[in-house]
Amino acid sequence: MKKFINDADRLLHDALKGVASVHSNIVEVQFSPTFVSRKQRPSEKKVVLISGGGSGHEPLHVGFVGHGMLDAACPGQVFTSPTPDQMLAAASAVDMGPGVLFIVKNYAGDVMNFQMASEMMDCPNATVLVTDDVAVEGSTHTTGRRGVAGALIVEKLAGAAAEAGADLAQCKAIGDRANQTTASMGVAFTSCTVPAAGRPTFEIEADEMEVGVGIHGEPGRRREKLQRADLIVDELLTAILRDLNPQSGAEVLLHVNGFGGTPLMELYLLFERADVQLRSLGLTPVRSLVGNYTTSLEMAGASLTLTVLDSELKALWDAPVRTSALNW
Amino acid sequence: MKKFINDADRLLHDALKGVASVHSNIVEVQFSPTFVSRKQRPSEKKVVLISGGGSGHEPLHVGFVGHGMLDAACPGQVFTSPTPDQMLAAASAVDMGPGVLFIVKNYAGDVMNFQMASEMMDCPNATVLVTDDVAVEGSTHTTGRRGVAGALIVEKLAGAAAEAGADLAQCKAIGDRANQTTASMGVAFTSCTVPAAGRPTFEIEADEMEVGVGIHGEPGRRREKLQRADLIVDELLTAILRDLNPQSGAEVLLHVNGFGGTPLMELYLLFERADVQLRSLGLTPVRSLVGNYTTSLEMAGASLTLTVLDSELKALWDAPVRTSALNW
8 A cells, every 4th residue: 555644543633634734724623523614704694514424535525615615524534424423513613503504425324424413403404415426326335326526516506505695495405406406427447545444445457447436436337348538428428418317408517527546637638528528419518627526535537427507506606615625 | 558548649639628628718728739828818018928848747837827827838748848839839829028938847858849949939038947856966858957846836936926017037037036945856656657658657566665756757866665654754855955955934835746646635644744844943834735736647646845935935926826726
């Protein structure tokens, strides 16, 4: 295992100390229990958004804390759910009265722990479950569809709604709608290595790829021989569009997400093919995002995420955001 | 070789088409000859900055085109120098009269081609050579020190000076000073694979790292057994500080750069150690940057870059920048 670490048990702590130092104008980090919250509280009372999940997907979610997006994030150990005490402490620190919205990727541990926190809280709260991965129904540690890069979309859109003064029910409705109109699928060329495990999560041959892989290296639809990038994009888009079934003429947000170990040049190449293909199908990618946002440590591979936009969602996407990973 | 490509010869073209689509509000891309320039010309006449070099280091340099930084970038094929016709076309497209400043990383091919372009131009022009890598004196394709992640620093500081109305000599002086007061060194855990070559640039054992590696996989100071992250940071810092020899009490910019295949968590961990160590030595990292900015395709590894700041350089760093990769 080749990693910059001192001790696998201390990796999260050491990394979060770095986050706190580097982004001290945007976030602050608490330990015992661990959560990351905005440095500056919003000037007006608003619904607060809290997300979280296992670490190893950075910048998700810690990098999305800030104006226009999350109020706090609860990172667990690598690929390990955070615990209810983290969520309770985060909620207690950032709650302003109008309610707490949890945004939770659909993994059994995350769902259970956020639900426990929700039940233990006195303040109004609601949860949006992110289930954008169309690859498989049910997976390792998941009942139903996995939540992957669509979490970023849900957090941005619901975060903008909260910033604009939407109440808890409205924020949840935006989050649910963002999730329903978002679909993702990815492929992996290599496995990542979880530091505490010390060896690759899965084995894969030098000429193979995992089509429909999960962001923890969960199996996808099938293992197959490497293909040209254009064919990979076409297959991912076909699966995504079969799920979303957008109307011809629809405007979409196209997000190409790298899993960590794939160069930016390749992600832009994937975008270009997807953009051309979508336009040929009468869909217009009017907004885009390309980069490593929902990673799987150093896994080589990428996913495509498509969100069907309407004027409301487009305006929410365009609303200002000031986090360490998204900033406009 | 596991990459998202259709044809190694078309990778750069396809990726740049993606860049043009995704960042259409910031840049535009020309082909034959190939260069990337700002979408919007500056409102006032100013010195224009042009950089370039082999591709495969993205977001460098293409991602640094925009307000407050570069006016144009000339990408060559992967790890291959761009040609003088690209530089001449870029200069012709963006020149506003007060002069053209080339920012060139010190590799023989880049230096020769930018020099040829410089000699063929009618307009006032000057060149800043970036030589921040303290690992070795002379390397594969390099006489003297290599230019690595310090290019970002030089481009940001000289770019801010140009935006503020500095003349050509002043912009060159800022760029030269930024280079002189900046030093970098990195380590690699794995090799990258150049698409046209199809196999790793170098072989390395599972328990080894290359200390002082170049951003094309050039040899560093030595190959040694993997070490704890803290010890790696300490060794890199020692080499950098020996070169810069900053006064106690100095303010510094600390940049942790990932080479592409190292997770963000690990980069933050490296930052934290470096930050603590610098403070213990009486140096204060008052500005910071952590992420994959000067990459070597999918190489796993990272570099540290330190710039000694004075009030002028600090203000230039803080000046607004609006590019696809840096935005504040």
